[in-house]
Amino acid sequence: MAVAHVHVRSWQQGYRGLVAQDYLDGLRPEDMATRYAFETMDLRGPYTLVAVGRDAIHGHITIGRSRDDHPIDSGEVWSLYVDPLYWGTGVSHALIAAGCDRLSRAGHDAALLWVFSANMRARRFYERTGWTTDGLQRTDAFAGTSLQQVRYVTRLGRQT
Numbered sequence: 616m617a618v619a620h621v622h623v624r625s626w627q628q629g630y631r632g633l634v635a636q637d638y639l640d641g642l643r644p645e646d647m648a649t650r651y652a653f654e655t656m657d658l659r660g661p662y663t664l665v666a667v668g669r670d671a672i673h674g675h676i677t678i679g680r681s682r683d684d685h686p687i688d689s690g691e692v693w694s695l696y697v698d699p700l701y702w703g704t705g706v707s708h709a710l711i712a713a714g715c716d717r718l719s720r721a722g723h724d725a726a727l728l729w730v731f732s733a734n735m736r737a738r739r740f741y742e743r744t745g746w747t748t749d750g751l752q753r754t755d756a757f758a759g760t761s762l763q764q765v766r767y768v769t770r771l772g773r774q775t
Contacts, residue, residue: 617672618651618665619644625674625696633733638758650694651677661693664713666706673701676710678718681727683766690718690771692728711744719771726771729753732763741767 623642630639651663666673674697681691692714697706718726730737732752746767754761 616644616648618663618675619647621672621674621698622647622650622694622696624698628699629696629734629736630731633731633762635758635760651675662717664710664717666697666701666710668701671698673698673704674706674710676714678714678726680723683727687724688722689725689727689768690721690723692726695728707740708744711741715769715771723771725768727766727768729764729766732765738765738767745769 623644626634626642627639651661653663653665661677661679663675663677665675674695676695677693679691679693681689682693683689683691692711695707695710695714697710715726727749728741728746730741732738746769748765749768751766753764753766755764756762
């Protein structure tokens with residue numbers, strides 16, 4: 616449940632102005648708690664890594680095999696969320712590095728992820744850590760609103 620609480624707080628702060636406010640206000644950790652996989656070490660995914668400090672969950676990353684058609688066998692960052700209290704402290708960098716390392720050890724040469732096109736904070740973070748957009752976009756519906764997403768890719772086997 617602690618991971619789900621971080622997930623909700625991250626969405627409510629990070630997606631303010633992007634996703635309908637009534638949807639964000641209605642998010643409940645109990646509804647998010649089924650999204651994580653802690654009990655398996657299967658690196659094909661989903662697999663969730665958690666950042667913990669001083670007995671509190673600071674963030675989490677869920678990784679696995681890419682769910683997209685991609686020219687090479689790639690991994691995917693399915694989600695990356697950090698408690699807003701710990702934004703800017705290096706938690707995101709540690710999680711993305713650990714996630715990419717796990718994907719590389721699982722035999723993937725590249726990784727991809729999807730991010731809301733309008734989420735400039737997240738896009739700047741990914742670009743600073745070596746991810747680039749490959750030009751693919753998709754539209755997904757969240758709370759009755761269509762939101763554009765853009766795909767980012769990175770080569771694995773390097774430091775982030």
